Amino acid sequence: MIEQSILEITSALSVAKNIVIVPHKGPDGDAIGSCLGLYHFLKEKKHEVKVIAPNDFPQFLKWLPGSEDVLIYENEVDYCTTLIDAAEIVFTLDFNVLARTGAMEEPLRASDAIFIMIDHHPEPSDYANHTYSDATMSSTCQMVFKFLQKLRAVKHISPEIATCLYTGIMTDTGSFRYRSTSSETHRVIAELIDKGADNTRIHQQVFDTFSQNRMQLLGVALQNLRVNNELRTAYITLSQEELDKNNFRKGDTEGFVNYGLSLEGIIFAAIFIEHKKEGIIKISFRSKGNFSVNAFSRAHFSGGGHLNAAGGKSELSLENTVTKFNAVLPEYKEELSL
């Protein structure tokens, strides 16, 4: 982000009252953590600030300070649209194209607010007035920390802000193990601990709060695991019936896709989850090394994301989606097989 943008943002912040912060649809730890971190900072600066998420977020994030203040667009369309219309500044966090906000895209496009994007996904589109995009960053939360540094505001980082930013960095780096984790990530984490992030408690709140249903759903998912050793690929399916039987709640399948990558030799993992109501199969892809799941998902499953973590969807049945997946895999034989 260039110095000129920082000057312009500082000046916009000095006069703006109404600010809206938006994460992507299906918000994860990094999306909610970055929005709430920024939210606490701006609230302290006496702005009228609202976080508006396109849809609800997982239970394992509902302990985050300020999470009770997050508005859910699809539950309160009229009120949220009024807030978007009144906003002088809109921060869009953890996504690179407005379409990732689902039904919120329309009111956002109609807004004449100053748009500020902070995001670590590749190929940012150009809807924002100020774009802080860096695909080498571990997480949007790490970028919000750097953004506060650029605003010379690190001294204003409260324990609440530190907790939110720590959480997003932790979830987006798979607890500091993915390639995007740098020495700088650890330096930021160290500062956040110094500012009051309670690392042990945060890990417990996010990872050690499974319901019995969720744990048993994981059992079903692992039973459904299929492995293609030749193409070093593993995938999991979960049907709507299996979700219903285990009392599925939003967020329950978070992290399941990673189990495929825990198998020796596997470098490409996928999970296919049936969403009967929406009529789609939601897919998550993960990889190790240079196999680009971003490119794979863009090419075949109307999605995208990062090199090693991407999402997508399919309007075919669960069975036909898996058939399609298995049919396109051999096209990647050179990259996938040893």
Ligand code: 5GP
């Ligand atoms: P997840 O599999 O956890 O839903 O998503 C992994 C990564 O891919 C995240 O960075 C997420 O933002 C991105 N992603 C997930 N679904 C989609 C999608 O439908 N389209 C695009 N472009 N990115 C997605």
Ligand code: MN
């Ligand atoms: Mn992220």
